[in-house]
Amino acid sequence: MHLRLLTMALFAVVIAASASAQTPDLGAIARGTGTPGIPGLKMVWLAPWGDVTRAHPWRNIIVHQTEGPAGSARGGAQEQSKNPTRRGVTVWVETDGTVYWAVAENLVPTHGDGANRNDNKYIDNGPTYHQVIGSNSIGVEFAGNYPDVTRPATEAQIAAWRILVKVLRARYGIPLERVYAHDWIDFKDARYCEGCALATLARQQGE
Template sequence: MKFRLLVMAFCLVAMSAPAAAQSPDFGAVARGSGTPEIPGLKLVWLAPWGDVAKAHPWRNIIVHQTEGPAGSARGGALEQAKNPTRRGVTVWVETDGTVYWAVPETLVPTHGDGANRNDNKYVDNGPTFHQVIGDTSIGVEFAGNYPDVARPATEAQIAAWRILVKVLRARYGIPLDRVYAHNWIDFKDARYCEGCALATLARQPGF
């Protein structure tokens, strides 16, 4: 009887081991440098990571959506890589889920419009007003909502975002409540809420 129980216990451990192995340690990955492989993410490195201790002190994440067509993330990222501080962001996400890391994490692209929203429509703007700006926030741009600006992110983009936001938060120590949609902090295009669905997803503890 004891032998049978031991065999059953061994089988349970053996069955649970593969499941544990399939859960990547994003915290460990996020502490790396260079161009690490991130499980579950197709990432094109145009600018490698350096020493995270020397990275710009990012305190927030701002989610953007560009009116470019499908396929435009690569072009936007390449242009950003040529001129890192132009209007744009550090990270670009294509409709097929491919992620382009375009800018060294020590540099600050021009994005955000000054955190001018103060109406508390989406979030409490007390701590965001003129505070959650490009200099304090790493930007992520999701391409593909042209010609319909209200078109949601694709399933592939959402799957990539599920991993990417964990890596960004782990690398820079950014809490859940500091992931913002562009529309939450700036008065933007009234036709749609830019980045709102993606930022809302990211703030869900189980996302």
């Protein structure tokens, strides 16, 4: 009886060790270079990663949602890749969950509106007012809320975001409290709260 229990216990340890070995180390992947495969993400690399120590010193993540149709992330990312500093972001997410890394991480696209929100409507804007801006924040754009801007992100986008935000935070050492919705830091479209559900999800899953 004791031998059987011991055998079962050893078997459980072996299974657990095997599962642990198969679990991807996102932290290690996130510190890499080139165009790594990231488990759970369909990545399209328009700009590869370089040496992370030479990346722009990103301090925040800003979640955007664009009033564009399904399929528009690809075009937006391609245009961003051709003109990196135009108004837009570094990373684009399509409705099917495809992630486009559009801009070299040492370049700074134009996004955000100067962190002009100071009404504490969603969060305490004391630390963000005129401080969480495009030049220190890596932007992620979720496409597909046209023609209804209140349409939430798709399940595929949400699944991709759960992984992507972990990768971004690990790569650039961004703490959980520095993940922001665009509407949290800027006065935006009054019809909906841009990026709020996604930023909230990121913070909750990291707790």
